[in-house]
Amino acid sequence: MSNTLGFRTKRMPEPRLIFEQSNKGRIGCNVPVADTPEVNLAAILGETRSDLNLPEIGELELLRHFTRLSHINYGIETGFYPLGSCTMKYNPKINEKTAGLPGFANLHPMQPVATIPGALEILVGVQDMLKEITGFDEITLQPLAGAHGEMTCLMLIKAYFESRGEGKQRHVVLVPDSAHGTNPASAARCGYDVKPIPTTEEGNTDMEALAAALDGSVAALMLTNPSTLGLFEPNIEKICEMVHAAGGQVFCDGANMNAMVGTTRPGDHGFDCMHLNLHKTFSTPHGGGGPGCGAIGLKSHLEPFLPGPVIRHEGETVIADSDRPQSIGRVSGFYGQFLMEVRAYTYLRAYGKQKMADISRFSVLNANYVRARLKEVLPPAHDRPCMHECILTAEKYKKENGIRALDISKRLIDYGFHPPTNYFPLIVPECFMIEPTETETKETLDEFCDALIEICREAVETPDLLHDAPSTQIVGRLDETLAVKNLNVRWLPTSV
């Protein structure tokens, strides 16, 4: 095995919870003597708890605790992170520099709008650039995550149909069987009945099934393009026409926008609205490093229903327009996650219009490179060029060697890589969804492919290595079933 583990093989004491390191009376900082009158909390709040069991710990122990945790963590700055559908691209440091500028970082959410023209310029600047990239008439940056953006789009569609007196009649949302689970969840949350649309063997939307499902009860089709199979839907324009002919709306799940930036635009394909993940495509922090931003784009017929306030140009200035009688109302406090918008603005301006298409071209190139290099050991689910991610199947190892995709993924951890997405989309057996993103070098992709080729050899010759993996980490194979069935996330004191 290659010696790629580096610092993570360092001997380290078993990590303990910070609560377990607590020692009564130990303090990490000296709180200044209060120069305000003492307040009796119990007198105001009534009964108060004294047994808070907060950890009492010195500054050095605290520092060591979190530094240790950071060393056993794995992130994009530690190594390759090909988690499909998540677009784990590198987030350039300049984003953090601009977001940290005091003029942005120190804004108060309650500050009068008249005092924040610079912030409004950023918001409207991001909106304008996203309009141009997606081909939509309007953008709102308010939704706080991808699924929140999906739901906001469906709320706009619902308000639109209600305004036309078709609210009751149109109660069905169509969702392909390859969709992200959030799609049916968002539709159900908005009170819609969800109907699945099958995918053909070639990996496209089943046009006959779609035609059969389209009637006056359909409010919308939620379509991910490129699909979760990493394939561009060749019938996309026809699909949008068909849904429109039946009086429905078409929502684009923009989780895979990274494949299209600067190259093609969902607004031009015929979609009525879409969501974007700024934390995927536009390099704002992802996952625990968030918070996210699920910006949405929409055509002008949905504009009256936008959540307020709407940030827009008015003559030479930018205003926050709250006079929105048909609005669905706010979908977040204030105006979303403002500093994420600063980061996205920085990213967009740093790339510039001319180089924007490099994002999609290189992300597609990298995915196809991985797909081609692994073709012999892990065949692609569909034998045609993919977009920004490739879907490969480990089915033959399951049948012939009793090795599942999960075992291969766990073994990848031993080789120093974060595993790709497993078992999604659900319609491909024993699948890997690998999304390298545009920010990885050929050398990194080669190291990753070499590791997977080696692991597939192990799957045949020494399968036990995979069953037991990972074996080089601070913990071994975790019991996922036990974790789900006996969820235990709260520390309880053993003695006080």
Place this chain on the structure above:
Amino acid sequence: MSNIPEDLKYVKSHEWVKIEGDVATIGITDFAQSELGDVVYVDLPEVGRVLQAGDIFGSVESVKTVSDVYAPVAGTVVEVNAALGAQSELINSDPYGAGFMLKLKVADASAADSLLDAAAYAAEIS
């Protein structure tokens, strides 16, 4: 290889059904449990609910995913497998026995005749 008992009938959505008199016992197949992985939660209908063939009657949650389960034949729910509440793993260990999901009282005992037999289901999943 998946275990596919000869004496049961099957549907493409991977449920099995066994008709005895006017009672249909229903569960998911060995292939289905193997694809799902460890089952951690099972959602079952109320006794008395009337189901049409093809209706969703519940869901099975595994560490990988949550899947709806469909009634292979029409009928009224007369019993659900209460043991699955505490021991959902029975679906993995004994999908055709202790891991059954529910029993329906069927109006038409011949309704299962047109479903897949073991050979046809085996062809379906190969």
